[in-house]
Amino acid sequence: MKTYEKIFQTLFNEMNKVVVGQDDVIQQVLIAILCDGNALLEGNPGLGKTLTIKTLSELMELSFSRIQSTPDLMPSDITGTYIIEEVSGKRHFKFQQGPIFANLVLADEINRATPKTQSALLEAMQEKQVTVGNQTFQLDRPFFVLATQNPIEQEGTYPLPEAQADRFLLKIKLDYPSKEDEEKILDMYTSDYRPPKLPVVLNKKSLLGLQDLTRKVPIANDLKKAVLHLVQQTRKSEGLIEYGGSPRATLALVLSSKAKALMEGRSYVSAKDIEEMAYPVLRHRILLNFEAERKGMKADDAIKQIVDKMK
Amino acid sequence: MRKFKSVINEIVYTIDGVLILPVLINATIIFLVLFLITSLLNINALIAYVSSLLYLIVAARAKMKVDKIKLVELVYPDLNEKLRTARDYAEQDGELIDELHKEVASDIRYVESSAFLDTRRLTGKIGLCVLLCFLIIFLSSLNLDPNPFKDRVKDKINDAQQFLSGEALDKPAKSSSITTNVGGADIYGEMSVAKLGDKELDVKIAPAPYEFNIRNVRDAEKQDFGQVFPEDITLEQAGSYGENIPKDQQELVKNYFRKLTEG
Numbered sequence: 018m019k020t021y022e023k024i025f026q027t028l029f030n031e032m033n034k035v036v037v038g039q040d041d042v043i044q045q046v047l048i049a050i051l052c053d054g055n056a057l058l059e060g061n062p063g064l065g066k067t068l069t070i071k072t073l074s075e076l077m078e079l080s081f082s083r084i085q086s087t088p089d090l091m092p093s094d095i096t097g098t099y100i101i102e103e104v105s106g107k108r109h110f111k112f113q114q115g116p117i118f119a120n121l122v123l124a125d126e127i128n129r130a131t132p133k134t135q136s137a138l139l140e141a142m143q144e145k146q147v148t149v150g151n152q153t154f155q156l157d158r159p160f161f162v163l164a165t166q167n168p169i170e171q172e173g174t175y176p177l178p179e180a181q182a183d184r185f186l187l188k189i190k191l192d193y194p195s196k197e198d199e200e201k202i203l204d205m206y207t208s209d210y211r212p213p214k215l216p217v218v219l220n221k222k223s224l225l226g227l228q229d230l231t232r233k234v235p236i237a238n239d240l241k242k243a244v245l246h247l248v249q250q251t252r253k254s255e256g257l258i259e260y261g262g263s264p265r266a267t268l269a270l271v272l273s274s275k276a277k278a279l280m281e282g283r284s285y286v287s288a289k290d291i292e293e294m295a296y297p298v299l300r301h302r303i304l305l306n307f308e309a310e311r312k313g314m315k316a317d318d319a320i321k322q323i324v325d326k327m328k
Numbered sequence: 329m330r331k332f333k334s335v336i337n338e339i340v341y342t343i344d345g346v347l348i349l350p351v352l353i354n355a356t357i358i359f360l361v362l363f364l365i366t367s368l369l370n371i372n373a374l375i376a377y378v379s380s381l382l383y384l385i386v387a388a389r390a391k392m393k394v395d396k397i398k399l400v401e402l403v404y405p406d407l408n409e410k411l412r413t414a415r416d417y418a419e420q421d422g423e424l425i426d427e428l429h430k431e432v433a434s435d436i437r438y439v440e441s442s443a444f445l446d447t448r449r450l451t452g453k454i455g456l457c458v459l460l461c462f463l464i465i466f467l468s469s470l471n472l473d474p475n476p477f478k479d480r481v482k483d484k485i486n487d488a489q490q491f492l493s494g495e496a497l498d499k500p501a502k503s504s505s506i507t508t509n510v511g512g513a514d515i516y517g518e519m520s521v522a523k524l525g526d527k528e529l530d531v532k533i534a535p536a537p538y539e540f541n542i543r544n545v546r547d548a549e550k551q552d553f554g555q556v557f558p559e560d561i562t563l564e565q566a567g568s569y570g571e572n573i574p575k576d577q578q579e580l581v582k583n584y585f586r587k588l589t590e591g
Contacts, residue, residue, distance in 0.1 A: 018424075018427055230423070230424065233422050233423065233424050233425075234424055235413050235414075235416070235417045235422075235424060235425055235428060236413065237409060237412045237413040237416050238412075238416045239412065240409070240413075284424045284425075284427045284428040284431065285409060285410050285413040285414070285428055286409075286413070287408075287409045288409065
C-alpha cells in the first residue's frame with residue numbers, strides 16, 4: 018500500500034511544480050478518475066482549471082482535449098462528423114473524430130451549451146461510446162470528462178438539470194488560492210519561469226489497473242450501513258431538503274471513499290473518508306427547499322447538518 | 329487469507345474469558361452477601377444460591393453479546409476501523425484484503441488481555457470476597473444466636489396478638505440460655521399456672537392408727553381399682569395450664585423431669 022501512496026505523492030509533487038495551491042481539487046479530480054467517473058467543477062475564471070487537467074494528462078501520458086461551450090455549439094462539434102475524403106481520385110466518407118475522442122476532456126462552461134449539446138456529451142460520459150448516424154464508436158479507456166460551470170455569468174446559460182448533474186460523480190468547488198499561494202503563482206508566472214518537462218508518473222495501463230484496484234478496497238459493513246443511512250437521511254430531511262440523493266449517490270460515496278483510502282496508502286475505508294467525500298458527492302444531488310434557501314443555506318450546510326447528526 | 333478467521337476467533341475467545349471474570353467475581357460477592365444475611369435471619373440459604381446463579385446467567389449473556397472487535401478498537405485506537413474491516417473480510421482473498429489481514433495480524437501481537445481489565449477494581453472486589461468469607465467464618469465460630477432479630481419480631485407479634493385478645497401480658501424474664509429457651513417457652517410453664525385459685529381449702533388432718541394385730545396381718549387382697557376408687561374425687565384437666573413444648577423436644581423435657589425425680 019505504501020507503493021500506491023508513494024505514486025500519488027509523486028503525482029502531487031509534480032503537479033505542484035505547475036499548479037499551486039489546489040491540492041484538494043487535484044485530489045478530488047484523481048479520485049474521480051480512479052472511480053472511472055466524471056467531475057463537475059464550479060469555480061470562477063482564472064483559477065487554473067485548464068492548467069490542472071492538462072498537467073494531469075501529461076503526468077499520466079493521456080490524450081487531452083478542450084471543448085469551449087458556446088450557445089452555438091453543435092453535438093457534432095463534440096462527437097465528430099463524416100467528411101468527404103478523396104483518395105486516389107475516389108471520394109468516400111470518413112469519420113472525423115471530435116474532441117470527445119480523448120482520454121481527458123475538459124468541457125468548459127458546459128452551462129453555456131444548449132441542452133441538445135449537453136445531452137450528447139452526457140451520453141458519451143455515461144455510455145463511453147458515441148453514436149453518429151448508424152455507427153457506434155467506442156471511446157478510449159480511461160475516459161474522463163471534467164465539465165466546468167461558471168457561477169458568475171448566468172445570462173444566456175442553460176443550467177444542467179438535476180437529473181443530468183446526477184451523472185457526475187463529484188462536484189468540485191474551486192476557491193481562490195491563499196495569499197501565500199497567490200504570491201507564489203505571481204513569482205512563477207510573471208518571471209522567466211518555464212514549466213519543467215514533467216515525467217510520466219502513471220501510464221495508461223497502470224491507471225486502468227488502479228481503477229480496478231479501487232473497487233477492491235475493503236469497506237467495513239457498518240460503514241456501508243452508515244453510507245446508506247446518510248444518503249437516506251438526505252431524502253427524509255423534509256424541513257431542509259426537497260430532493261435527496263439517489264442510489265447513484267450511495268454508489269458514488271462508497272467508490273470515492275475507496276479511492277481516497279487507496280490514494281492515502283490505506284487498505285481499508287475509514288469513517289473520515291466518508292465524511293470528507295460526502296460534500297463533493299452530495300452537493301449537486303440534493304435540492305434545498307424554499308425554507309432553507311430563504312435562510313441563505315447552501316447545499317454544503319445541509320450536508321454538514323446531516324453528517325453532524327450521525328456522529 | 330483464511331487463517332485470519334482463526335485470528336479473529338482467538339481474539340473473540342480471549343476477550344470472552346476476560347469479560348467473564350468480573351461477572352464471576354460479582355456473582356460470588358452477591359452470593360456471599362446474601363448468604364450472610366440469610367444466615368443471620370435464619371432464612372433458607374437457597375435464596376443466595378438462586379440469586380447469584382440468576383445474576384451469573386443474565387450478566388454472562390449480556391457480556392457475550394458485546395461486540396468484542398469494537399471493544400478492542402476502543403482500547404487500541406490504532407486498530408480502529410482496520411480490525412473490523414479485516415473481520416468483515418475474514419473469509420475473502422485479494423491483493424488488498426491480504427495486505428490488510430497481514431497488517432492487522434502484525435498489530436494484534438501488541439494487544440494484551442490486561443488492557444481490558446480494570447485491575448484496581450478487580451483487586452478491590454477480590455478483597456471484598458475474602459473479607460466476606462472471613463466474616464462468615466468468624467460469625468459461625470462465635471455460635472451466635474441465629475435468631476435475635478427474628479425472635480424479637482416474633483415476640484412483638486405475639487404481644488400484639490395477646491393485647492388485642494385481652495390476655496395478660498406478664499411474661500417470665502427472658503433467659504438467654506439456650507437450655508431454658510426450648511421451643512420459645514419457659515420450661516416451668518406460665519407463672520399463672522402456679523396459682524391454686526381463690527378458693528379456701530377445708531383441710532382436716534386425721535392421724536392414722538399405729539396399733540396393729542399381728543394375727544390380722546395378711547397379704548394384700550387384689551381389688552379392682554374401679555370398685556375402691558372414691559366417688560367424690562374427680563379429675564379435671566387444668567384449663568390454664570398448657571405446656572407449649574415442641575414435639576421434637578418433649579422427650580428432652582420428659583428425661584429432665586425423670587432425672588429430677590430420681591435424683
